[in-house]
Amino acid sequence: MNLLCRAQGCFRAGRDAAVSALGWVVDLTAAVKADRHATATLKEPTARPGSKRAAIKSAILLAHPVKG
Template identity: 80%
Template sequence: MSKTEPSVRIGKLLEAKVITRAELDAAVEAFIVNPQVGAFEIAPGYTVDLTAAVKADRHATATVKEPTAKSGSRRAAIRSALLLARLM
């Protein structure tokens, strides 16, 4: 996959083994630590806007804002939003 193809979803990069689960998990953690993180290099040469990705997903946005949401639910919602996100 071309590094310059912004229409590629993160989930497709994971399927193609261009990025690893560990890199995806690091992106989830980066968002949890700082929800305003913005651009994040998920793998060398591949950047995604974490904040925009979560905001674009209604379920993830609602889960992150829900004060009673459990940590695992938040992580799963963020991960799901990132898998659907496109590169910058």
């Protein structure tokens, strides 16, 4: 993901927001908490790490960036 961010001109601001050079912001923590599937997968004690990663990734990809 770091290479993708460098190629598209984005950087990390703090631990919970990804910011692009164009001024759009995605609150990563809010994106994962708002996604029902990701929340359920993370709370499941028997979920495999790959399943957790995939749920988080899809929640972030489905998040709606806001002008920041």
